[in-house]
Amino acid sequence: MKENFDYVGRSYPIHDALGKVTGGLVYAGDMKFPGMLHAKLLLSPIAHGIIKEIDTQKAEELPGVVKVFSYKNSPSTSFSRYRLLPEQENCPADQVLFPRKVRYYGDWVAVVVAEDADIAQEGIKLIDVKYEELPAVTDLSDALESETKIHETGNLIHQYGYTIGDGDQDGEDAEGNQVILESTVRTPKTHHATMETHVCVAQYDFSGKITIWSSCQGAFAVRTIVADFLGLSYNKVRVIKTPVGGSFGGKQEAILEPLAAFLAKETRSTVMLKLNRKECILSTMTRPEVETRLRTTCSPDGKLLKCDIDAVLDAGAYATNAMDYIGGTMGKIAKLYRIPHVNYQAKSVYTNCPVSGAMRGWGSPEFFTAVEVQMDQIAKKLKMDPVTFRLQNLVHPYDMDPVSKISLGNAGIIECLEKGAAEFDWYGRYPGSSGTGRFRIGVGFACAAHKTSMYGGGPEFSTMTLKMNEDGTFVLNTAVQDLGCGSVQSLRIIAGEALGIDPEQILVLEADTDSSPYDFGSYGTRVTYVCGVCTLKVANRVRDQILDVASRTLQVPKQYLKIQNGQVCYMKDKKLHLSFKEIGIISKNKYHLDIIATETYHGVSNPGAYGAHFAEVKVDRSTGLVKVTDYLAVHDIGQVINRSMCEGQVQGAVQMGIGYALCEEIALNARGQVINDSLKNYHVINAPDMPKVRVLLLERGGDDGPFGAKGIGEVAVVPVAAAVVNAVNHALGTDLSLLPLTPKKIVMAIR
Amino acid sequence: MQITFHVNGKLYKIDVDPRKRLIDILRDNLNLTGTKEGCGEGECGSCTVILDGKAVNSCLVLAAQVRDKEVITVEGLAQNGVLDPLQKSFIGHGAVQCGYCTPGMLMSAKALLMKNPHPTEKEITDAIAGNLCRCTGYNKIIAAIKNVAEEHGDNGK
Numbered sequence: 001m002k003e004n005f006d007y008v009g010r011s012y013p014i015h016d017a018l019g020k021v022t023g024g025l026v027y028a029g030d031m032k033f034p035g036m037l038h039a040k041l042l043l044s045p046i047a048h049g050i051i052k053e054i055d056t057q058k059a060e061e062l063p064g065v066v067k068v069f070s071y072k073n074s075p076s077t078s079f080s081r082y083r084l085l086p087e088q089e090n091c092p093a094d095q096v097l098f099p100r101k102v103r104y105y106g107d108w109v110a111v112v113v114a115e116d117a118d119i120a121q122e123g124i125k126l127i128d129v130k131y132e133e134l135p136a137v138t139d140l141s142d143a144l145e146s147e148t149k150i151h152e153t154g155n156l157i158h159q160y161g162y163t164i165g166d167g168d169q170d171g172e173d174a175e176g177n178q179v180i181l182e183s184t185v186r187t188p189k190t191h192h193a194t195m196e197t198h199v200c201v202a203q204y205d206f207s208g209k210i211t212i213w214s215s216c217q218g219a220f221a222v223r224t225i226v227a228d229f230l231g232l233s234y235n236k237v238r239v240i241k242t243p244v245g246g247s248f249g250g251k252q253e254a255i256l257e258p259l260a261a262f263l264a265k266e267t268r269s270t271v272m273l274k275l276n277r278k279e280c281i282l283s284t285m286t287r288p289e290v291e292t293r294l295r296t297t298c299s300p301d302g303k304l305l306k307c308d309i310d311a312v313l314d315a316g317a318y319a320t321n322a323m324d325y326i327g328g329t330m331g332k333i334a335k336l337y338r339i340p341h342v343n344y345q346a347k348s349v350y351t352n353c354p355v356s357g358a359m360r361g362w363g364s365p366e367f368f369t370a371v372e373v374q375m376d377q378i379a380k381k382l383k384m385d386p387v388t389f390r391l392q393n394l395v396h397p398y399d400m401d402p403v404s405k406i407s408l409g410n411a412g413i414i415e416c417l418e419k420g421a422a423e424f425d426w427y428g429r430y431p432g433s434s435g436t437g438r439f440r441i442g443v444g445f446a447c448a449a450h451k452t453s454m455y456g457g458g459p460e461f462s463t464m465t466l467k468m469n470e471d472g473t474f475v476l477n478t479a480v481q482d483l484g485c486g487s488v489q490s491l492r493i494i495a496g497e498a499l500g501i502d503p504e505q506i507l508v509l510e511a512d513t514d515s516s517p518y519d520f521g522s523y524g525t526r527v528t529y530v531c532g533v534c535t536l537k538v539a540n541r542v543r544d545q546i547l548d549v550a551s552r553t554l555q556v557p558k559q560y561l562k563i564q565n566g567q568v569c570y571m572k573d574k575k576l577h578l579s580f581k582e583i584g585i586i587s588k589n590k591y592h593l594d595i596i597a598t599e600t601y602h603g604v605s606n607p608g609a610y611g612a613h614f615a616e617v618k619v620d621r622s623t624g625l626v627k628v629t630d631y632l633a634v635h636d637i638g639q640v641i642n643r644s645m646c647e648g649q650v651q652g653a654v655q656m657g658i659g660y661a662l663c664e665e666i667a668l669n670a671r672g673q674v675i676n677d678s679l680k681n682y683h684v685i686n687a688p689d690m691p692k693v694r695v696l697l698l699e700r701g702g703d704d705g706p707f708g709a710k711g712i713g714e715v716a717v718v719p720v721a722a723a724v725v726n727a728v729n730h731a732l733g734t735d736l737s738l739l740p741l742t743p744k745k746i747v748m749a750i751r
Numbered sequence: 752m753q754i755t756f757h758v759n760g761k762l763y764k765i766d767v768d769p770r771k772r773l774i775d776i777l778r779d780n781l782n783l784t785g786t787k788e789g790c791g792e793g794e795c796g797s798c799t800v801i802l803d804g805k806a807v808n809s810c811l812v813l814a815a816q817v818r819d820k821e822v823i824t825v826e827g828l829a830q831n832g833v834l835d836p837l838q839k840s841f842i843g844h845g846a847v848q849c850g851y852c853t854p855g856m857l858m859s860a861k862a863l864l865m866k867n868p869h870p871t872e873k874e875i876t877d878a879i880a881g882n883l884c885r886c887t888g889y890n891k892i893i894a895a896i897k898n899v900a901e902e903h904g905d906n907g908k
Contacts, residue, residue, distance in 0.1 A: 011845060013842045013843070013845060013847060014845075014847055014848060014850070016850070017841070017842045017847045017850070018842065019850075020847050020850030020853045021825075021828075021834070021838040021841050021842060021847060021850075021853055021854075021857065022785065022825065022826065022828070022829055022834075022838065023783070023784070023785015023786070023824065023825035023826045023854050024785065024826075025850060026784070027787075027851070029787075029788075030778075030784035032782075192885075193883070193885050194849070194851070194885055195787070195789045195795060195797050195849065195851035195852045195883065195884070195885055196787070196789070196849070196851040197789070243849075243850065244849060245787070245849045245850065245851030246848075246849040246851060246885050246886060247849075248885070276790075276791055277789065277790040277791060277792075277795075483849065484848045484849025484850060484851075484886055485848065485849075485886075486848070644844070644845030644891070645845060645848075647845070647890075647891070648845050648848055648886070648887050648888070648890075648891055650888075651887060651888030651889075651890045651891065652848065652884075652885065652886045652887050652888045653888070654888050655884075655885070655887075655888040655889065656885065678790065678792060678794065679789075679790045679792070679794035679795050679883065680792060680794050684883055684885065686880050686881075686882075686883060686889075687876045687879045687880055687882070687884075687889040687892075687893065688876050688877060688880050690888055690889045690890070692890060693888055693890055
C-alpha cells in the first residue's frame with residue numbers, strides 16, 4: 001500500500017497558524033461593526049418552574065438599553081436547534097426561544113439588547129421575575145418513574161433497540177458452560193470546555209436579509225434552522241463560518257443563531273451575542289450522562305457469547321439530538337467484537353438538567369467506556385490476561401457489521417492491540433506488583449471503534465468546485481469547516497498531491513451559504529473520509545484539463561506528460577515543459593478556456609476507525625489523587641495526511657479523555673442547580689497533569705478514503721477513559737465503574 | 752480616569768473607567784483583539800499578557816493597575832514583521848490548533864524565557880500550568896517552547 005507521496009503524510013501547521021500566533025485572526029467575538037449592539041441573556045435560577053410574573057420595565061428604561069425580550073414579546077414558534085435538513089426526522093421541535101415554563105437551571109428567560117455589553121449586563125439585573133418552582137427531575141434514573149412531567153409528551157423521548165442473533169438465547173457454549181458478568185457503568189455529563197465560548201454576530205440589512213457570522217460546525221444547518229424559524233427564504237439568510245476556537249460537537253447545533261437573528265431583525269441592527277464561561281457551561285450543551293448496564297456471557301475459555309445492553313441517556317431539558325444519539329454509534333458492540341448474540345435497548349429521557357447534545361465521538365466514548373471497563377472485569381473473572389482475552393474476540397478485517405450490514409473495512413484493531421501491547425511492554429508490566437505503600441502503580445488499556453462518516457445513516461455527500469487562476473494557483477470552493485483540527489490543510493494536501501503542486505498554492509474556502517457548494521459540515525468523522533475524496537476527485541478532473549491544455553500546446557500525446565511541482569513535462573524530451581502559470585495564461589488567452597470543475601461525491605462505505613490506548617497511573621491511596629504517568633495511543637488510521645496534526649488530535653483527545661475518567665463532571669445539587677459553573681471548580685487537565693503521549697499510527701489503507709485515509713479526531717477520545725479507569729482498577733484491585741473517579745470515590749473504595 | 756501606559760512599546764494616554772479590566776482596554780479601546788477571553792476569572796490563561804515582565808491574566812487586572820506600566824500583548828511579539836522564535840516554533844511544532852489559547856500560551860512562554868532563557872521541561876510545564884488548552888494535549892506546545900529554550904534561549908529576552 002505504501003506509495004511515494006510528494007505531500008501526503010508529512011507534517012504541516014494548521015492553515016491559519018500565522019494569524020493565530022500573531023493574534024491577527026478575527027474570531028466572531030473579535031468582530032466590530034458601526035453601531036453594533038450587544039445582547040445578554042437572563043438565565044433561569046431554578047431547574048423547573050413557571051414564570052408567574054416578569055417585569056422588564058426598569059431594564060427598558062436604562063439608558064443604552066435598546067430592547068428587552070421575554071416570552072411576552074417573542075415568537076412562540078417551536079423548533080429543533082439540532083435539525084440539519086428541512087423535514088428531517090428524529091428532531092423533536094420541543095423548544096421555543098423564551099419558554100414560560102423554564103425546564104433547567106440556565107434555561108433562557110429574557111434577553112437585553114443594548115449599546116454595549118456592560119449596559120446589557122446591567123439591564124439583566126433590573127429584570128424582576130417571579131417563579132412558581134416545580135419539583136425537578138435531576139437524575140436520569142428518576143426520569144421515567146417521576147410524576148413530574150417536563151414536557152407534555154412525558155419524560156421518555158425515544159426508545160431504540162436491536163438484536164443480533166437470538167436475543168432470547170441464554171448464551172452458552174457447546175457444553176452448556178458459561179461465565180456471566182453484570183455491571184453498571186456511568187459516564188458523566190461533561191462540558192466541552194472550548195476555550196472560545198459560544199458566539200455569533202447577526203446583521204439585518206435594508207433588503208430584509210440577515211447575515212450571520214458564526215463559530216459553528218455546519219453553516220447550512222444553521223441557515224436552515226434560522227430561516228425556517230423566522231419564516232425567511234433560504235437566500236435571505238446568509239451564514240458565514242468564522243474561525244472556530246474549539247468545538248468538539250459543542251457548536252454543532254444552532255444554539256445562539258436563531259435568537260441573534262431574531263434580535264437583529266427586530267432591532268434592524270447588527271447584534272453580537274457572546275456567552276461568558278458560566279453561560280457556556282450552563283446554557284449551551286453537554287456530553288450526555290449515560291448509564292449503561294451490561295450483562296455479558298462468555299465461555300470459560302473466554303469466547304464472547306452474548307451481551308445484553310441496557311442504556312439510559314439523560315438528554316436534559318430539551319431533546320435536540322437525543323433520538324439519534326442512542327441509535328448512532330451507541331450500543332454498536334459489533335463494530336469492535338465478534339459476538340453472536342446481542343440485545344441492545346436504549347432510552348433517552350428528559351430531565352431538568354442542562355441540555356445534552358453532540359460531543360466528540362457521539363456515543364462511542366460513552367458506550368465503549370462501559371464495554372471496555374466490563375471486558376477487563378470479565379478477563380479478571382476468567383483469570384485471563386485482558387489483552388489475550390480481547391484478541392480472541394475482536395473483529396477482523398472486512399467483517400460485516402451485522403446491524404448496519406455494512407463492511408467494517410480493513411479493520412485494524414487486532415494489529416493496533418498487538419503492536420501496542422509490544423510497544424508498551426504490556427506482558428512485562430501488567431503482571432508486576434502494584435506496590436504495597438501509599439502510592440500504587442497500575443496499567444490499563446482499552447480498545448475502541450468508531451465510524452467514518454454518516455454513510456448508511458442518512459444522506460452523505462459533498463460538493464466542491466476547484467478552479468485554476470491565471471498564475472497557476474488554485475481556489476477550492478467548499479463548505480467544509482475547519483474547527484481547529486486541520487481540515488482545511490488536509491484538503492490542501494490532498495488537492496496538492498493530486499494536482500502535483502505545493503499545497504501552499506491552493507486556497508481552500510470555508511462555508512459561506514451564499515457562495516459555497518453544499519456540504520453538511522464538520523462532524524461524524526466525515527471530513528477526511530468523504531470530503532477528502534471529493535477533493536481528490538475534483539482535483540483529478542482539473543489535472544486532466546491542465547494536461548489537455550499542455551498536450552494541445554506542446555503538441556504531444558497526453559499519456560506522455562507528467563506533472564511535478566507545478567510543471568508539466570514531456571517524458572520523452574525534458575526540454576518540452578510548461579509551468580502551471582503558463583498553462584493558466586495560455587488556456588485563457590489562446591484557447592478561451594476556464595480551467596474549472598465541480599464534483600459531487602457520494603460516500604460509498606463506512607469502515608470502522610480503530611484504536612487501542614495504554615495508560616500507566618500512579619494512585620495516591622491517602623488522597624485518592626491519580627496521575628497518568630505514561631501513555632501510548634495506537635490507531636488504525638488508514639493513511640496519514642498531515643502527520644503532526646494527527647498526533648495533535650490524538651494527544652488532545654487524551655487530555656479530554658483523562659478528564660472524563662478522573663475529574664470532569666457537571667455536578668448538580670438536589671434542586672438541579674449546577675454547582676460547578678466555572679473553570680475554577682470544573683476541572684480540566686492542565687499541562688503539569690498531562691502525560692507524554694506516544695502516538696503510533698498504523699497506515700494500512702484498504703478503504704475508500706483519499707489515499708486510503710480514515711478519520712482520527714473522534715475515535716481518538718473513545719478508548720481513553722476506559723484505559724485510565726482500567727489502570728486505576730489494576731493499581732487498587734478495585735472494580736470502579738462510576739465515572740469520574742474523583743479522589744473522594746477512590747478513597748471511599750479503598751476503605 | 753486618565754492613564755498613561757505603554758503597550759508593545761507604544762505610549763498610550765487614554766481616558767477610562769477605573770473599573771475597566773485590562774483585557775477590555777486592550778480589546779475595546781486599543782483594538783488589540785489578539786488577547787482572548789476564555790473565563791473572565793483567571794482560570795484559563797487565554798488572556799495572558801506580560802505586565803512589567805510578568806505574565807498576568809489581563810481579565811484580573813484593572814485599569815488603575817496599569818498606570819505607567821509596560822504591557823506586551825501577542826501583537827507585540829513579532830518585530831518589524833519578523834516572528835518571535837516562539838511564534839515560529841509554535842508553527843513549526845504543530846502547537847497551534849484552534850488557536851484560541853495560543854496568544855496566552857505564547858505570552859506565558861515569553862515571560863518565562865525573558866526571565867529564564869534555558870528553563871527545564873518542568874519549569875516550562877509549570878509556566879503554562881495556568882493556560883488551558885483543549886485541542887493539543889500540551890505535548891506539542893511544550894516541545895515548541897523547549898525547542899526555543901534549547902536553540903534560541905539567549906534570544907528569548
